[in-house]
Amino acid sequence: MADIDIPEHLIALERAAWAEQQAGALTIATADAVQAAYREHAAATDGVSRLELEMAVKAAVRQPDEATEA
Secondary structure: OOOOOOOHHHHHHHHHHHHHHHOOOOOHHHHHHHHHHHHHHHHHOOOOOHHHHHHHHHHHHHOHHHHHHO
16 A cells, blocks of 8 residues: 555544444444545545545554554
8 A cells, every 4th residue: 555644634533433333333424524534635635546545544543553564
């Protein structure tokens, strides 16, 4: 995976969504906010697809040790 600069606000949004998901309480509003942020950031960033960005953020949040080793 390419080296992607991940803004802190995306990490915060994904952490909130992941916490809700782990608790079995993920809301449509939270999921939509995260996806909108991915789309907006990817559109504003040259050469980074939404999917690549989403995968990088999720890896950083869900497997922080693996994300820092890559």
